[in-house]
Amino acid sequence: MSGDLKNSCTRPCSFTGTHRENTRDTQDHTPASPAAIIVLPESERKETLRTAFMKARILVTRPPSNAALVELRRRFSVEANEQGSAWSAEELRLRAADKDGLLISGADRIDGPLLDATPKLKVVCNVAVGYNNIDLAACSTRGVLATNTPGVLDETTADLTWALLLATARRLPEAERFMRAGQWQGWRGDTFMGRDVHHATLGIIGLGRIGLAVARRAHGFSMKVLYHNRHRLSRKVEQQWGVTYATLPRLLRTADFISLHLPYSPEVHHLIGEKQIAQMKPSAVLVNAARGGLVDDVALIAALRSRRIAAAGLDVFESEPNFNSGFLELDNVAILPHIGSATQVTRQAMFQLAVKNLTAALAGKRPPSLLNPAAWKNRRR
Ligand code: DGY
DSSP states (O other): OHHHHHHTTTSOOTTOTTOTTOOSOTTOOSOOOGGGOOOOOHHHHHHHHHHHGGGSEEEESSOSOHHHHHHHHHHSEEEEOOSOSOOOHHHHHHHHTTOSEEEEOTTSOBOHHHHHTOTTOOEEEESSSOOTTBOHHHHHHTTOEEEOOTTSSHHHHHHHHHHHHHHHHTTHHHHHHHHHTTOOOSOOTTTTOOOOOTTOEEEEESOSHHHHHHHHHHHHTTOEEEEEOSSOOOHHHHHHHTOEEOOHHHHHHHOSEEEEOOOOOGGGTTSBSHHHHHHSOTTOEEEEOSOTTSBOHHHHHHHHHTTSSSEEEESOOTTTTSOOGGGGGOSSEEEOSSOTTOSHHHHHHHHHHHHHHHHHHHTTSOOTTBSOGGGTTTOOO
């Protein structure tokens, strides 16, 4: 790919099948005679460079829209999952086999076996900020760049977190189901009694960009905000954001609402399990719009069933999309199909950033959100 780009100004466009001055067969790779060499004007040179990208073959596992694909097809040779239903690992591997770049979702697993089956692969671009689906070490040893989409979905994910928090605190899904079932007989003094959010204590585990966006909203509800991070923030930053550091046990014991905003890694697998739930208040509400696997779903279901804690709002699950059906039997849980970043504007921004990463990498430039700088030196070209 980059070899084609380097040569593109001196060769007589043997790869530019669409160029109007190109009369040679696009498959003709015989060296051009000096007389045949055309020195292209700047504008056409740019066009030649642009069409050179078409040589790069890319796979898009979950395109956000047809419009996005139209745009991509201008620049690349694109294979896309236009049906929308997820490909199996094997199908993904087969389709990726001849590709230079992948635009994937956080639900697509990139591991050693896939990388071994994709010798031309140069870059893997997650259309997600979380990247626990990508084996970064496996990418780096093979010189494959990996990227994600940080920064563009923080506010949208914080909104969804709050939607879950309010919905569970005020029992909205239950009340909504009740209405739809035609069960409402009139106003009563004791129906769907919920919990106050205002002036309560919010405990945020993982105060990064999204956690901070959640904390900022909490101040509008006059809440006290505790946070727990591996590394405590400076006092100045804590003051600036109105947040108080707490050890994990203290946060679990004191918070009325506990919201998770840390990335998943094996080190934090089941960070919230039976033992941690046992430390929470019986009135506590747990919200998880970060990643499945941070919470032990079996332990959570048991705790919700026995009312050890009051409620949970979940956008993510272990082994998505096959979530534990025990949740379906419970009224005190709101469950959503991993839609934290699902607004038109944000999904578009995520896709655009992913395409920016892809385009840069395939042009031999360092992508803006490179996850494995270790791969840069020995990147595939
Ligand atoms: C992310 O960006 O990691 C989200 O979970 C995907 O929507």
